[in-house]
Amino acid sequence: MSDDLPVVEPAESFAGEADGFGRLWTPHRMAYIKGENKPSHDGAGDDCPFCSAPKRSDEDGLIVARGTHVFVVLNLYPYNSGHLMSVPYRHVADYPELTSDETLELAQFTQRAMQVLRTAMAPHGFNLGINQGNVAGAGIAAHLHQHVVPRWGGDTNFMPVVGHTRVLPQLLSDARSQLADAWAAVG
Structure with missing residues (x-):
């Protein structure tokens, strides 16, 4: 073999030496990091995931519950398992733009989401917020x-702080099913 040609190693040699560390791969997060599927403008319609989700089946849209003015959906890029969002059907950006009926149902669905999560997943606390x-x-x-x-x-723990990685022990489809069943059971 000529000295000026590079030596091509088999792919296995790039795996490295075992070092005792486990690896968590979350390739689905790259879509979020790159901003894929994020609306390109402020308009409603198919470009807005919150406008298009209710047009799908509950399973495909990750919808846990539907009301008259508001629906509850799993976050596609959750901070924790069971991360829900209460969303008005109407495409509005600012809280003061909600009607009284929308405001009331948004609050009621947020309360019920907390009750459902307590029943189904027994969290120790909650973060609630509108950005x-x-x-x-x-x-x-x-x-x-x-x-x-x-x-x-x-x-x-150290995973999100140091590793910029979330450890989610449940698939979104399984969480949606579990929470939808609990939603129906919680009165």
Whole structure:
């Protein structure tokens, strides 16, 4: 073999030496990091995931419950398992734009989401919040939504802080099924 040609090693040699560390791969998060499927403008319609989700089946749209003015959906990029969002059907960006009926049902669905999560997943606490505008952390600022994030002691360990990785022990489809069943059971 000529000295000026590179030596091509088999793919297995790039795996490295075993070092005792486990690896968690979350390739689905790359879509979020790159901003894929994020609406390209502030308009409603198929470009807005919160406008298009109710047009799908509950399973395909990850919808847990539907009301008259609001629906509850699993977050596609959750902070924790069971991370829900209460979302008005109407495409509005700002909380003061909600009608009285929408405001009431949004609050009621947020309360019920907490009850359902307590029944189904027994969290130790919750983070509730509405991020108004991109600068405030809204991933989809054009369509108002309220987060209901279940929290457990120790869920903010080294993984998200050091590894920028969330460990989610349940598939979204399984969580949606579990929470939809609990929604129907909680009176």
